[in-house]
Amino acid sequence: MTDAAMSDRKLVGMIGLYDDPDSLVHAAETVRDAGYKAWDCHTPYPVHGLDDAMGLKPSPLPYVCLIAGGIGASAAMYMQYWMSAVDYPVRIGGKPLFSWPAFVPITFELFVLFAALATMGGMIALCKLGRWASPLHDNGVMAEVTTHRHGVVLNASDANFSEDAARKLLEGTGCKDIRPLYESSEDGEA
């Protein structure tokens, strides 16, 4: 489909494609310094130093992991205490009813279990996974950025965005392959 045929569809962003990681990092720094907020880079593999180039804050996942682990461990110890010493006390091997050292292995396992489940859930939420539709699919660039090229996407929702300004900014980074991203058409065909 040509640009002209797409022009009656809503512009949702602009993508610049790069073939090497150095130009990508340089482009990311340029876009960051231009004050864009609603933008992203798409790469086939994690590129070192790109987080800094984009000005991203460190992921809060470690806190999620630690807090969930703490909840898991406390719940495990309390469950074992309640079941062994409160709800149905059974004296085993002459040990105290709340023989906590024997409860440590399960406490540890549930620490890990809760922490892992929360990390997974947190990652899915923070990475915004589970959203299958994407303008990258609709405009046929997804396959390029998941396999071998690097893309910088400027979203139309950004206050700084206009078609010309976005194109100019990407051109300024030395990008040779700039494409507008359109909303998918009514019938869902890209």
Next chain:
Amino acid sequence: MSGDRLPEDPPLVQGEPTLLSLDKDISTPFESFPTKRWWIAFLIVQPMAIAFLVSFVYTIATGIGSWGNNNPVGWGWAITNFVFWIGIGHAGTLISAILYLLRQKWRTGIARFAEAMTLFAVVCALQFPMIHTGRPWLAAYWLLPLPNSNGIWVNFRSPLLWDVFAVSTYGLVSLLFWFTGLLPDLAIARDRATHKVRKLVYGILSLGWNGSNRAWSHYEKAYLLFAGLSTPLVLSVHSVVSFDFATSIVPGWHTTIFPPYFVAGAIFSGFAMVATLIIIMRKYFKLQHIITTDHLDVMNRIVIATSLMVGYAYMIEIFISWYGGVTFERYAFMNRAMGPYAWAYWLMVTCNVCLPQLLWFKKIRSTVLLMYPIVILVNLGMWLERFVIIVTSLTRGYLPSSWDYFAATWVDVGLLVGSFGLFLTLMLLFCRFLPTVAIAETKAILPGSQPSGGHHD
């Protein structure tokens, strides 16, 4: 420890592949129709898998009495197989988690395959305690703290219950870790797919991964956290398995060396199993330039190191049983080496301690045909180790009047062979439908794939 590679280190990937050729090399096996060789392998494995089903149904219909278990030997082959399979899984976690934390970049080529092996080994391991309960459909009530009409709870002071929690947590966390690693590769599979159904299935599984760096940033942190959680977890799992033995007062089991000894043995057997399978896989799917002989060489070095640890544990066990001066302990070890199961003991020592020493030679470490018999025999030796520990101690306990010899029945053999059938079937299906090498992760270590600015490792 630093993962910085020196100029003289061998390249991680041979033949200078590009990002696209890497996709193609790794994706071809699961994008094309199964080859004749895949079908032959699959058909060889199916009778084994059917043997599992038959033995399983026969056991449930007849009872545990159909096994060789007798009055002193209540654990027999079922628990031997359980410990064996759990151990196999440990190499996968070691490669995916511990080597990741140590920044060992060579792990990239084999991590995915080893993690899949971990998962399927845990699946096989879980079968045995389940069947051993006799009525697997009630097992959840006996193994988990579920409310029941008797109002009683499981005994949290029992290492067998710790095992339930340790192994199920291990299985689940391994699955999450594996799936997380798969996400970007599923997206590649989705975007390469030409068929509608393939695109849909891989698309759904990839959770809409789009390579966004905002996502990569969280993703990499999550991967690091999984590695950090899995490391103590994997060490705890085989330690807890060893508690099943060590906290009892059975002669030959009641030793403090068991947790590290079991963990070392698990890594030893696991690496041998990874090598056994990956040597075939890399040849079948023509991935020798991604899983190189240097990978095999490094794995063989880990095999030697863990073989020495296991050999040390054998010696210390014997020494302490003599030095401790307890009659029953002394007898247990005399009986292992010279009793009715001496054949198993010495075969175990040969396979686990003597033969792996050949791997000190670089030539043997890096020649597939020379190392292959050794790693196969290590698998045998490690199965025998669990057999020796369990059976020799139980056949001759404190009371000579209750001594009895254990001999396996066809049902035992069927379950063991069948568990291999189950395992290999799952491995073959994995190779058929999913990328066997972590594609995105391998791309990240290709020369020129990272920015040349000096602010990264």
